[in-house]
Amino acid sequence: MSAAPPTQAPVSVLNVPGLDRRRMDAETMPFLDSLVRSGSIVEWDGHPTTEIWPTLVTGANPGQHWIWHCKLADQGKAKCFKDRLLEKLPDRLVATGQILRHFVDREFDMPCIPHRRRRHLEFHRLKFNARSKPEQYRNVGGVDTLFGALGDKAEYGVTGQFEDLDKMLGEWPRESTSLDWLEVHCYDIAVHYNVHKDEVMKQRGRELDDFAKAYHDKCKKLGRRFILVADHGQEPVADSVNLEKLLKRTGVDPAExxxxxxxxxxxxxxxxxxxxxxxxxxxxxxxxxxxxxxxxxxxxxxxxxxxxxxxxxxxxxxxxxxxxxxxxxxxxxxxxxxxxxxxxxxxxxxxVAAYHGQMPGHPAERGFMVSDDPELEACVAADELVRIVDVAPTLLSLVGKKAMPHMKGRVVMEAVSDDADAQNETAVA
Ligand SMILES: [Zn+2]
Structure with a gap:
């Protein structure tokens, strides 16, 4: 006996990086708290990077999409006149000049690193504000994302400001897409800078919860499946480690x-x-x-x-x-x-007051995907962790599309009809 095929429905993802289950309670986040307690949920352990998004949306690893901080640039390159000149000047002054250059040339990344070190590095980073255009979010480092796989039938949006949420609610979810994904990046920023301020966290938590509830209700009205994706949480910063001092104490020549x-x-x-x-x-x-x-x-x-x-x-x-x-x-x-x-x-x-993107196994690195749609259910054991690369193939499968060949993950949440009458009919037939 097999269940009746579920109804096809478009999917709307609400993506809230920085949403930590330890900071969710029924008073501050009544909607989200009840969603994670009673919805179908899959959880994963993070990667040591703050840039989880490329892996989430490509279903590929950093070795494929290349968003992994930086790599070592050409080793054989001899020092030119400019290199020798810039290395004679104080590092702070050179960095100041580089930052001024960064203001007019945004492609000039990581300007705070002194030239003597920066010239050996090639940067591969993807900031959230550099992925607002379809050509930027459909493909990352030559690898298609799930948006690329769906073309015009998918859309991605992001906001870094709480003040924009009302406007976002007027424009999202999109009615004509099979899949859309709205990232509320402002919540992650709020946690980074305010985790120690109780009142601010409560205020932002309530604003986020109101927005998520309204978004969920709008999805229901439009016949879209609502899925919340939280890539990671955040841990308050207790202290810092001075690596520069540690390196100096080793006595190793910086040229080595x-x-x-x-x-x-x-x-x-x-x-x-x-x-x-x-x-x-x-x-x-x-x-x-x-x-x-x-x-x-x-x-x-x-x-x-x-x-x-x-x-x-x-x-x-x-x-x-x-x-x-x-x-x-x-x-x-x-x-x-x-x-x-x-x-x-x-x-x-x-x-920063709080941070993430460090060793897995800590609650701050725990991510999850959850839905209260009665037809969506996790197809893995309740205590089994899934992987970040499972998210993209799962979302594609929910809108009736196969995973792309580069996608490493598997489908971890599926649509099943739990309509008893439909099941009985199938059994009789
Ligand atoms: Zn962050």
Whole structure:
């Protein structure tokens, strides 16, 4: 006896990065709290990066879509006159010039890194505001996303401001698509900067909950299946780790290695065996750090990344961040603090209040996909974790499309009719 085929219905994803189940309660988030308690849910463990979105929407790993911070640029490149000149000037001054350049040329990424180090790196990052056009969200690094797979029948939108939510509710979900995906990125930003302020978190939580409820109800009215996707949570930052000091104390000549330091993850490339041994030893002896080489990273996550993407990784424990890091510069804080109201606190505090994108296994790295549609149910065991790459093939399958060949995941949520009469009819037939 098989269940009757479920009704075909378009899908609307509401994507809320930063939504942490530990911060959801019936008082602040009545709708979302009840949704995760009673809906069909699948959960996954995160990756050590803040850029989960490319993996979510391509169903491919960083080794395929290439959004993995940066890789080592051409090694054989000799220093030109400009390199020699810029290395003679103080690093802070060079970074200031680079930041001014970044203001007019947004393609010039990671301007806070001094030239002597920056010239060895090739950046592969995807900021949320650089994926608003169809050509940007349909394909990431040459790999088609689920939006690319559906073409005109899919749409993606994102907002970084709570003030835009009302407007978004007027425009979304789209009525003519088989799949649309709206990312409420402003909630993630709010948690990053305000996690320690109870009143602000409650206020933003309520605004988010009201919006999610209204979005859900609108989807129902339009006959669309509502699915909430929360890629990760966030952990309040307790303290920072000073990697620059640690590297200085090793006594290794900076010319013998290259490094890149984000807030939660640092990576290294070495020119000599001695440099690697000394730095690896210092990292392993340091508190609050997890040290993995590139092979261990691949084994753990199936990333298919080679050494060019980093020979050795230092990942800070949740609750700790690197400071200073390669996004830190007075001018950068001033600019973001003055131009983005959500980041105002950068004017007086250089560190974020909460962070994510570190070691998996911590509640801050837990992501989930949930729906209260009675016809949608998880097709995996309740206590089984799924993988981030499972999201894209699952959503495609819900709108009647097969996964694309590059997609690594499997279908983890399906539409089944639980209509008893329909089942009886099938049984009789
Ligand atoms: Zn974030």
């Amino acid at each position: 290695f290259v490094h890149f330091t984000a807030q939660g993850v640092a990576k290294f490339w070495f020119r000599t065996k001695e440099a690697r041994e000394k730095i690896e030893q210092a990292l392993r002896a340091s508190e609050h750090l997890n040290v993995l080489d590139w092979k261990e990273l691949n084994e753990r996550f199936d990333f298919e990344l080679d050494e060019e993407w980093g020979e050795l990784y230092a990942i800070a424990d949740s609750g700790y961040v690197f400071f200073p890091h390669d996004f830190h510069h007075l001018l950068a804080h001033l600019h973001l603090g003055l131009t983005n109201p959500a980041m105002r606190s950068r004017l007086w505090s250089f560190n």
